[in-house]
Amino acid sequence: MKVLTATASGATRHDDFCHAVEGEIVLPSWVVCDSRTCGCDRAFGGLNSHRATTTIMVRDLELTVEDLTTATFGYLESAGWAELLRADADAGDSTDPVAAYALELLVPTLVLAAQLDPGTIIRVAYNRRADAWEYALAS
Numbered sequence: 001m002k003v004l005t006a007t008a009s010g011a012t013r014h015d016d017f018c019h020a021v022e023g024e025i026v027l028p029s030w031v032v033c034d035s036r037t038c039g040c041d042r043a044f045g046g047l048n049s050h051r052a053t054t055t056i057m058v059r060d061l062e063l064t065v066e067d068l069t070t071a072t073f074g075y076l077e078s079a080g081w082a083e084l085l086r087a088d089a090d091a092g093d094s095t096d097p098v099a100a101y102a103l104e105l106l107v108p109t110l111v112l113a114a115q116l117d118p119g120t121i122i123r124v125a126y127n128r129r130a131d132a133w134e135y136a137l138a139s
């Protein structure tokens with residue numbers, strides 16, 4: 001299925017960066033800070049490297065939604081976010097807060113990737129007023 005991945009290709013702007021590993025799955029940042037120069041509001045992070053990229057390529061990979069959910073779950077565990085999600089969860093709620101958040105992060109990226117052709121390179125930007133990620137074609 002089509003997924004969003006890190007790429008250094010298309011990093012043509014002076015403020016582009018790709019610290020992630022080429023080809024790894026990327027997701028939106030958990031936290032976007034208030035700094036206008038940090039870059040977290042215009043980058044997605046790699047599931048394995050935990051490093052960010054401003055340029056993102058759509059790739060068609062032999063992965064299922066279940067594979068990607070498992071990978072996202074692992075990312076949240078290894079990044080330490082899972083522990084915070086569990087600590088913040090309502091005791092009476094039987095929903096796994098980590099699994100729920102994994103889907104919350106993952107599904108919008110899959111919906112976006114599904115609409116684009118493999119090889120397409122995009123940039124993302126967090127719209128603070130709309131509290132939403134937006135994208136634009138990079139190439």
Ligand SMILES: [Zn+2]
Pocket residue numbers: 032033034035038039040041
């Ligand atoms: Zn930041």
